[in-house]
Each structure stands twice: as C-alpha cells, then as structure tokens.
Amino acid sequence: MAEEKAVEEEARRVLTAFNDLVEMTDEAAQARAISQVLRDQPANTQRLKAIRRAYVLRRRAENISYRKIAAELGVSAGTVQDIERGYSGSGRDRPRKKTGAEDETD
Template structure:
C-alpha cells in the first residue's frame, strides 16, 4: 500500500472541516461554514502568492517543470500557469471573439 504523504497540518484541517460538516445543529453548522468560507477567502490570495513564489524560486534554480509538478502534486500545465501568473481558470478573462 502506498504511504500517505499528506502533511499533518492538512490532515488536521480536513478533520476540522469534517467536524463542521457533522455538526448536528444546522444553524450552528451554517454559521461555522460561513466563518470558514470568510477565512478561506481572506487567505486565498496569500496562499496562491506563496505557491507562485515557490514555483518561481524553483524555476530560477532551473528545476524542470515536470519535477516541480511532481513535487507539488499538480499538472505540468498548472505549474506553467502559476509561473505565468495567469491565475486560476475562473479568473481568466474570456477569449476574444465573445466566447467564454
């Protein structure tokens, strides 16, 4: 069986999110979900920038795209997008010609 390489911090966050999903009081659960979503929104840009800086640092060291992708657990295209700063698919402007 493959070894679980998920960092302990990620396991704790997932366990906390599972705990929120299992809260018996729907109003308290909805309130907790709102707080988590607000926190995630506040940290999202910071986390994307931290990840981008890591990719840029690795590329400055001439680390190949494929190796970076494997290390970060993302696709080759994602690494290239991160390096270009083109953002997530949902943040990209529509294609020219009116198509989205």
C-alpha cells in the first residue's frame, strides 16, 4: 500500500511539472522550457517504454496472465500484449496482415 502511494506520488510529480510548464506566465521562458522538454522527450519515452516492457516480459516469464499484469499497470490486457510484442503507438509498428491481393506478384 505504501509503495502504491509512492508510485502515485511520482506520477503526480511528473504531471505537476507538465502543468507547471503550461501555467508559466513568462511566455519566452515557457517556450524555452517546453523546447527543452520536447527535445529530451523522445529519448526519455524510449527509456520508460523499455523499462515497462522489461517488467512485462519478466512477469510473462513467471506465467502471470495478461489480465493480472494489466491490472498491475492500469492498462488493458491488449495493451500488455502489445507491450510484450514490442508494439507501441498507433499501430505503425505492427506487422501488416497479408491479404490475397498482396501475395500476387506483378
């Protein structure tokens, strides 16, 4: 229970920091701060996704169900499956399903 509150507090701190950026009154300072965050965000996002995926892979190796992992992470079971497979985003990383027309050669 205490650890869950600590997790919630860490997430709240990150979200508060984002809200603080939005609420800055000095527009130039705000724009500079946002530029810095956006510049660093892709690398940070990849690191966070890798950490989360490693957790999912460990839990799956322990034969924990998708539903249980989903409940632990606060996401859907489908999202856990996507994380396990290394998929992210809007579907652009997922392999395309082949149709009969795609199998034909010109």
